[in-house]
Amino acid sequence: MANMKPLPTLALLGGTGKEGTGLALRWAAAGYKVSIGSRQTEKARVTAAELNQQLGIDTITGMHNSEAIHNADICVLTVVQSAHQAILENLRDDLQGKILVDTTARVDFRDPKPPEPPSAGRIAQEILGSGVRVVAAFQNVPAHALRKNLSQPLDLDVLVCADDEQAWQEVIKLAQAIGVRAYFAGNLDNAIVVEGLTSLLISLNQQHGVKTASVGITGIDSQ
Amino acid sequence: MANMKPLPTLALLGGTGKEGTGLALRWAAAGYKVSIGSRQTEKARVTAAELNQQLGIDTITGMHNSEAIHNADICVLTVVQSAHQAILENLRDDLQGKILVDTTARVDFRDPKPPEPPSAGRIAQEILGSGVRVVAAFQNVPAHALRKNLSQPLDLDVLVCADDEQAWQEVIKLAQAIGVRAYFAGNLDNAIVVEGLTSLLISLNQQHGVKTASVGITGIDSQ
Numbered sequence: 001m002a003n004m005k006p007l008p009t010l011a012l013l014g015g016t017g018k019e020g021t022g023l024a025l026r027w028a029a030a031g032y033k034v035s036i037g038s039r040q041t042e043k044a045r046v047t048a049a050e051l052n053q054q055l056g057i058d059t060i061t062g063m064h065n066s067e068a069i070h071n072a073d074i075c076v077l078t079v080v081q082s083a084h085q086a087i088l089e090n091l092r093d094d095l096q097g098k099i100l101v102d103t104t105a106r107v108d109f110r111d112p113k114p115p116e117p118p119s120a121g122r123i124a125q126e127i128l129g130s131g132v133r134v135v136a137a138f139q140n141v142p143a144h145a146l147r148k149n150l151s152q153p154l155d156l157d158v159l160v161c162a163d164d165e166q167a168w169q170e171v172i173k174l175a176q177a178i179g180v181r182a183y184f185a186g187n188l189d190n191a192i193v194v195e196g197l198t199s200l201l202i203s204l205n206q207q208h209g210v211k212t213a214s215v216g217i218t219g220i221d222s223q
Numbered sequence: 224m225a226n227m228k229p230l231p232t233l234a235l236l237g238g239t240g241k242e243g244t245g246l247a248l249r250w251a252a253a254g255y256k257v258s259i260g261s262r263q264t265e266k267a268r269v270t271a272a273e274l275n276q277q278l279g280i281d282t283i284t285g286m287h288n289s290e291a292i293h294n295a296d297i298c299v300l301t302v303v304q305s306a307h308q309a310i311l312e313n314l315r316d317d318l319q320g321k322i323l324v325d326t327t328a329r330v331d332f333r334d335p336k337p338p339e340p341p342s343a344g345r346i347a348q349e350i351l352g353s354g355v356r357v358v359a360a361f362q363n364v365p366a367h368a369l370r371k372n373l374s375q376p377l378d379l380d381v382l383v384c385a386d387d388e389q390a391w392q393e394v395i396k397l398a399q400a401i402g403v404r405a406y407f408a409g410n411l412d413n414a415i416v417v418e419g420l421t422s423l424l425i426s427l428n429q430q431h432g433v434k435t436a437s438v439g440i441t442g443i444d445s446q
Contacts, residue, residue, distance in 0.1 A: 112409075114416045116340070145442060155441045159423065184430065185423045186335075193337045193419030200382065200408045200416055204443065207407065212442030218378045219368060219435030220427065 011072035014079035022146025026178035037068030105198035114196035133167035136191035144211040153179035156214035161191035234295035237302035245369025249401035260291030328421035337419035356390035359414035367434035376402035379437035384414040
């Protein structure tokens with residue numbers, strides 16, 4: 001490989017759910033060192049062991065969220081929307097100096113509507129302060145698509161919103177590592193659009209009886 | 224053809240611009256009877272003549288907006304965002320009883336940001352009242368893509384938002400007639416997401432030096 005810089009270590013915070021484990025599987029399979037973080041250390045360890053078994057590896061570790069953050073270069077928040085604000089307030093001190101990827105879309109699956117501004121990513125940035133570089137991304141990557149056919153690329157694109165250029169560039173690499181195209185889509189305020197898309201995609205899933213509706217960007221490569 | 228119901232007659236209101244003429248070309252080429260409407264009758268006539276010449280047909284007509292509405296089953300509003308509210312107030316009486324497709328995205332090309340709710344479609348519905356069925360659609364169909372390679376299908380999908388089911392079903396047919404997949408994406412409030420996408424796509428166009436960035440829905444057919 002031309003670029004011998006080591007891959008960043010990743011922590012999936014609140015990572016025992018479907019989205020967190022799906023992303024962990026994809027990144028671990030791509031060679032990243034991945035920790036599953038949870039408020040419950042034992043739950044994180046059990047989840048990590050299951051993922052290792054699924055991939056036939058032993059590199060995924062499970063630990064408390066705070067410890068996972070401590071060991072990580074990039075942290076990825078994958079909690080249910082109702083836990084978004086509380087976990088950020090809780091982990092504020094631990095996260096200082098890190099990149100935090102916020103995958104949250106504040107949409108109720110039973111009554112999907114576009115959320116009002118500010119975006120979840122902007123809220124996270126305000127809670128965490130300028131010592132943490134927040135990147136909003138992966139809101140519309142269906143857990144179902146992540147977890148099935150690990151050898152198949154995902155048929156979707158990722159829109160990446162952030163205020164800090166180096167941070168969004170790192171996250172675009174993370175997306176590319178799991179086989180998806182990623183596009184910088186402006187600052188954290190723009191992430192309100194990506195969150196709103198989640199509500200539309202939930203409706204599309206329900207209408208079409210699927211779990212994998214997502215979006216792709218067209219008209220850029222084929223110009 | 225199994226379905227022998229005649230195609231609806233279409234009026235492109237404010238249809239002398241790039242988006243209106245692009246859509247007019249595609250629908251006329253697909254066999255629809257299309258009028259170009261404008262505040263300036265002569266301008267509408269000149270535009271219609273140019274489009275007829277381009278397609279080698281004589282079915283496209285140009286006339287004042289009010290007359291175009293009178294002759295049409297479905298009206299499609301394609302004005303610049305700054306004219307959106309005024310033209311709706313102006314044509315309110317003429318539009319009663321019609322379906323109005325609102326293609327407006329209230330985004331400034333020089334400083335693209337997601338607009339605040341309510342959506343342009345919701346604003347239109349409020350101005351026009353319940354006698355007009357507003358459908359928000361085609362906001363992210365690039366004029367550049369419409370106007371080039373008329374024989375090629377467009378590489379994008381259309382998200383259709385409306386409160387009235389029969390109206391959105393008609394508009395899904397209009398999209399399919401020009402070779403794009405169209406998805407019902409919920410009521411007019413959801414159109415704020417589609418408008419916001421416009422601001423992201425303008426940024427993507429600028430970053431990538433193209434004019435044709437748009438979106439497609441993935442993960443539905445390939446389930």
